[in-house]
Amino acid sequence: MKIAIVCYPTFGGSGVVATELGIALAQRGHEVHFVTYRQPVRLELLSNNIHFHEVHVQEYPLFHYQPYELALSSKLVDTVKMYGIDLLHVHYAIPHAYAGYMAKKMLEEEGIQLPMITTLHGTDITLVGKHPFYKPAVNFSINQSDVVTSVSQSLKEDTLSFFEIRKDIHVIPNFIDKRKYTRTPENCQRHLMADADERIITHISNFRKVKRVRDVVEVFYKVQQQIPSKLILVGEGPEREGVELMIEELGIVDKVIFLGNSNEIEHILCFSDLFLLPSEKESFGLAALEAMINKTPVISSNTGGIPELNVHGESGFLSDVGDIDSMVGHALTILGDDTVLQGFKERAYDRALEFDLLRILPMYEAVYESAYEMRLKKA
Numbered sequence: 001m002k003i004a005i006v007c008y009p010t011f012g013g014s015g016v017v018a019t020e021l022g023i024a025l026a027q028r029g030h031e032v033h034f035v036t037y038r039q040p041v042r043l044e045l046l047s048n049n050i051h052f053h054e055v056h057v058q059e060y061p062l063f064h065y066q067p068y069e070l071a072l073s074s075k076l077v078d079t080v081k082m083y084g085i086d087l088l089h090v091h092y093a094i095p096h097a098y099a100g101y102m103a104k105k106m107l108e109e110e111g112i113q114l115p116m117i118t119t120l121h122g123t124d125i126t127l128v129g130k131h132p133f134y135k136p137a138v139n140f141s142i143n144q145s146d147v148v149t150s151v152s153q154s155l156k157e158d159t160l161s162f163f164e165i166r167k168d169i170h171v172i173p174n175f176i177d178k179r180k181y182t183r184t185p186e187n188c189q190r191h192l193m194a195d196a197d198e199r200i201i202t203h204i205s206n207f208r209k210v211k212r213v214r215d216v217v218e219v220f221y222k223v224q225q226q227i228p229s230k231l232i233l234v235g236e237g238p239e240r241e242g243v244e245l246m247i248e249e250l251g252i253v254d255k256v257i258f259l260g261n262s263n264e265i266e267h268i269l270c271f272s273d274l275f276l277l278p279s280e281k282e283s284f285g286l287a288a289l290e291a292m293i294n295k296t297p298v299i300s301s302n303t304g305g306i307p308e309l310n311v312h313g314e315s316g317f318l319s320d321v322g323d324i325d326s327m328v329g330h331a332l333t334i335l336g337d338d339t340v341l342q343g344f345k346e347r348a349y350d351r352a353l354e355f356d357l358l359r360i361l362p363m364y365e366a367v368y369e370s371a372y373e374m375r376l377k378k379a
Contacts, residue, residue, distance in 0.1 A: 001368060002031045002084055004076065006100065007091040009040040012206060013286040014121035017174050018091040019043050024361050026050045035079055041263065053079050069095040076103035080114055087371050089117045093125065094134060097141035115371035118145035122283030125159050139163045147371045152305025155283040170367060174284045175360035176293045176352055181266050190271035193257065194230040199335045201229055202272040204265065204287045207237025214246055215278040215324060221250050222328045227335050231256045234268060269294035273341060274334060280321055282306050292352035297344035299330050315351040316344065
């Protein structure tokens with residue numbers, strides 16, 4: 001099958017999932033065409049089955065904001081016609097589902113039926129999508145999709161609550177490819193980050209307010225007062241400057257390591273002992289899944305789709321949003337004893353295996369087959 005994938009090419013969860021999905025589909029023999037404004041960060045190698053088509057937005061002084069949706073829909077039309085694309089899979093409702101719908105309508109004028117699958121990832125629904133400026137377009141685009149999927153049951157419920165959706169929404173959780181995570185503790189070079197007697201606590205995000213990175217710092221500050229520890233912060237975003245100032249005021253600059261955006265996530269998590277994810281809202285918590293496949297237990301908030309992934313008392317612990325003391329207590333429970341820590345590490349890994357790529361990929365292929373059959377009936 002020839003599949004066009006539209007996604008954001010950045011470090012965000014939706015872009016990572018879309019890219020990893022495309023790579024896996026190509027390995028299964030499908031022909032995959034990524035259509036976006038830059039080569040996705042996780043797309044390191046093109047092949048006979050993987051293609052990248054860059055969307056160029058011509059700048060005109062007339063436009064205060066350049067019309068990316070128009071350029072994307074036109075590029076999709078050209079790509080579909082040139083390569084005989086069978087179906088379109090758009091990740092993140094804004095603006096991809098809207099641009100995909102416009103491409104579908106243009107192609108219909110030429111007698112080409114292009115089924116479109118829209119995958120909802122989170123803030124496209126819970127934050128941006130329900131804004132009054134965008135809600136009508138998002139509602140329309142979702143309903144015009146041939147198949148709609150969401151990455152968690154929680155996100156599905158939010159979507160049905162925020163919008164007037166007439167489509168069935170299929171829950172297909174995010175996934176991890178266990179084959180890519182093969183490092184052992186012996187080759188992680190842990191000594192580069194911490195002393196032998198120190199625990200390593202990690203947080204990875206885009207440093208937006210919703211991620212509550214300041215809570216991460218506060219939890220770490222209290223934990224390190226009782227257990228020698230280092231904190232590794234991975235990512236960039238608007239909250240970083242304030243977080244750096246907070247760390248300086250707390251006097252723990254020498255115990256915190258900033259790594260910025262990184263493609264070495266598996267290496268960083270390999271030597272981590274605990275992952276903190278105290279987010280205000282998470283549709284799924286892909287970063288937590290990446291931690292768990294690296295045998296790193298998770299202390300998280302109990303919001304959104306996180307409880308569907310992180311099992312309280314097994315792969316880690318859940319706390320109410322903003323409950324610092326609860327998170328500190330749970331962290332001390334895990335980190336305070338080597339045997340307890342090792343047990344949580346093993347159970348976190350076992351839980352992550354339930355979201356292995358080879359279990360989730362057939363769900364997407366079944367959706368593709370269903371959408372393709374719809375196309376044949378319309379043709």
